[in-house]
Amino acid sequence: MPSPVPRHTDAGGDAMTGGSGTLRDAAVARLRTMIITGAFSPRERLTESRLIELLGVSRTTVRDTVQELVHEGLLTRDPYKGARVAELNADTVRQVAEARFPLELIGARRINEHRDTRAVAALWEAVDDLVDAQARSDPEDEYSAHLEFHRRIWLGAGNAFLMEFWPPIAHQISSHMVRIQQQTRVIDVDMHRRLLSAIERGTPYDVQAELRTHIVASADRLAESLSGTDGPED
Template sequence: MNNPAPSSDSDGCGIRPVTDPCDRLREAIVSGEFQPNERLVEADLSVRLGVGRTAIRAALAVLDQEGLIVREPHRGARVRLISAREAFEIEQVRNALERLLARSAATQAASGDVADLREIVAAMHDRLREDDSLGYMQLNATLHRRIWKISDNQVATKMLVTLKSQSIRFQYGTILRPGRPEQSLQEHEKIVAAIAAHDPAACDSAMAEHLGHVLETLQWAIEAQERERPWSALREPAVGGRT
């Protein structure tokens, strides 16, 4: 019907084409627009996104499958709070899958692929020199995604995308560790070199080393967070949308 409800797009975004409400909800969750454990009432989301409750319901089903929210039978949906333990599990799985893809990438990379990777690494150098941590993180993600694309394993790639969206909240802290970005960049260079040399074993070990350090850094970040707010694990926000 007359979907352009006058108040629906009041939150700043202009003439967005009718994107999937599922994507919009996912974006809102991973960007932290909803607090962990916050209730997601279907009717509220319906008016907020300007779509029917059915679409919201379908989107919630997808997000539930992806592990971003939990749905209890007659009690609605809440954004899922990823525990530190689960973050470790996710990182371990990511570790295993990225190693697999790194091996495949090493065997399948074309010359153009290697050129792209080197370009990204060069850009990471620049970001690091300018102390642009956010830009560095983005390029980091770009580099990994580019490797995924080279490996050309769609099943694993899709899983990694899903995992990433789940653990995004923990990823932010890992860049804050002193000296970590420099070390990270060297590890990435090593990975790219192994891909350029078409050496799967070296690429595997390089990626393993890199992600092992990421795992350590993740643990450091979690411990730092717990040290700062030791009560956070006990707090049950329940920041219900009631205004």
């Protein structure tokens, strides 16, 4: 069982984790990391009392933490039973990829066509952050750097309306990457470098082909790995 966060209790009853950020931020980061690294099984139930003990924080902070990770797609709510670790199924993985590909392609193509050096530099920075996180064996930072890489592709479209679709897609990416990180332990940096190289100096066809491989082919592989594990809903 994962060990609780070291406790330094404040006047309000929450355990202080030290460092920067709020108690809620620290609890969210702690629980997110445990989910990413496979501390819990898919659909495992996480009651409030268990999370209070595990995270060393108050019931209010636990509820806020669960709400944030439900919003991110890493947890689901089970009425009267608490939260559960989100479970993927093959059909959902493929459907998300089908919806995500043409939307992300808008940003990738615009950066490519306009030779947007500022956007490209920001993407390389995200790749560097991903490499650094892997070198430090920090799954939380690896997870964050990966999401930031793709968010910056979407931002490259310069389309505020398009960004309205980013949050739900990001939540699904989160769930997918959790399973990939659990299976392989690392995100494929070379795949991200190939995509970014195509965006930076490739043809529009190169961009489309690399992004399709990145999103659709990767989703197909993940779906295949899930096809034998989908269980009945309860």
